[in-house]
Amino acid sequence: MFSFRGEQALQFGLLHLITLAGSTGMLTCLVLAVACVARWPVYVSAQTVDETALLIIDVQDCFLPNGSLAVTDGDQVIPVINRIRQDFEQDFSLVVLSQDWHCPDHVSFASQHEGGTPYSLVNLTYNSEGRLCREDSIVSSDQHGVRCSPQKSDSDMITVTQTLWPDHCIKNVTSGPTSAAFSDSLKRKDSDVVIRKGFNCDIDSYSAFYDNGGFRQTELNSVLKQHNVGRVVVTGLALDYCVYYTSLDAHKLGYKVITVTDAARGVAPDSTSAALSDMEANGIELVKSESLRAALDTSSNKATSSWDRHCAVILLSAMVLIHTTNLP
Numbered sequence: 239m240f241s242f243r244g245e246q247a248l249q250f251g252l253l254h255l256i257t258l259a260g261s262t263g264m265l266t267c268l269v270l271a272v273a274c275v276a277r278w279p280v281y282v283s284a285q286t287v288d289e290t291a292l293l294i295i296d297v298q299d300c301f302l303p304n305g306s307l308a309v310t311d312g313d314q315v316i317p318v319i320n321r322i323r324q325d326f327e328q329d330f331s332l333v334v335l336s337q338d339w340h341c342p343d344h345v346s347f348a349s350q351h352e353g354g355t356p357y358s359l360v361n362l363t364y365n366s367e368g369r370l371c372r373e374d375s376i377v378s379s380d381q382h383g384v385r386c387s388p389q390k391s392d393s394d395m396i397t398v399t400q401t402l403w404p405d406h407c408i409k410n411v412t413s414g415p416t417s418a419a420f421s422d423s424l425k426r427k428d429s430d431v432v433i434r435k436g437f438n439c440d441i442d443s444y445s446a447f448y449d450n451g452g453f454r455q456t457e458l459n460s461v462l463k464q465h466n467v468g469r470v471v472v473t474g475l476a477l478d479y480c481v482y483y484t485s486l487d488a489h490k491l492g493y494k495v496i497t498v499t500d501a502a503r504g505v506a507p508d509s510t511s512a513a514l515s516d517m518e519a520n521g522i523e524l525v526k527s528e529s530l531r532a533a534l535d536t537s538s539n540k541a542t543s544s545w546d547r548h549c550a551v552i553l554l555s556a557m558v559l560i561h562t563t564n565l566p
Contacts, residue, residue, distance in 0.1 A: 288468050289332065289465060289466045290470070291465065292332070292334070295475060296474055296480050298418055298475075299415075315503055317423075318501040319473050320425045322498065335420065335426070336458070336474070337418060339436055343439060344442075346400055347404070349405055361397050362398050363398075364451055369383055371384065372386075400450070434456070435449075444484075445480070469496070472484055478512070479504075482513040485522050496530070496534070497522055
């Protein structure tokens with residue numbers, strides 16, 4: 239079966255149309271050719287925004303064995319991630335590590351809520367500016383958020399459901415169960431970019447792109463844009479929380495997303511299963527590391543294939559119409 243690449247179709251088609259077009263056919267030629275050329279910016283964008291970044295999410299001491307919020311088998315992701323870095327080094331123009339970076343009295347800690355127990359749920363209320371509304375149930379509530387006006391309507395308030403966690407990943411702590419340090423076993427380079435998240439004491443941040451209320455972005459999106467990244471490969475901890483929300487937000491922001499399932503582990507089986515199903519339903523590509531090569535090769539061609547088909551069909555249709563017009 240004969241197929242065109244987009245540029246070849248454009249060059250061949252336009253030359254053929256110019257040769258064949260009579261006065262009547264010329265208008266058809268121009269209209270359809272313009273429609274094809276109008277797709278050129280999309281094609282150029284797909285060609286230029288084609289760098290790939292490896293995202294390593296929260297591979298920190300606090301989430302590893304002996305950490306205060308240890309993910310079961312979390313340390314098993316490290317050799318997989320290291321192997322991906324080594325085997326696909328030429329594919330990644332950028333490597334980004336996200337780092338949970340909490341203050342000691344972070345609002346997501348169960349220790350900061352009267353009667354709070356780890357893994358229970360609470361509803362936190364924020365005003366329209368994304369400021370936490372103080373509540374008496376929050377320990378040292380005078381240090382968290384602002385007093386919200388009781389006259390404000392419900393539409394002015396945003397409720398965020400928060401899982402309460404054990405104290406973990408406390409900024410500047412480099413040893414012990416609450417250490418925020420990256421694992422010593424994780425291969426790193428000086429060129430790696432570190433994106434810190436969760437540093438606002440009044441709101442959590444599962445995603446490496448946004449806080450949990452979607453009020454503020456981290457620098458990740460702008461860093462990826464600066465490096466001309468159009469595709470991300472997501473790995474790390476935990477699959478059902480930070481990896482999951484990072485993958486979803488990357489997809490919403492228009493990146494092609496490949497999440498490597500054996501380079502990630504989840505907190506709980508049920509939430510991990512639900513996260514995998516939801517990612518797949520949202521068009522995120524889930525692969526094992528052994529299939530990453532094929533996934534990278536396949537997805538790199540997807541951006542241009544629709545333009546190729548679109549342009550080729552238009553030009554071929556134009557040729558048929560002009561042939562018909564020139565028949566006696």
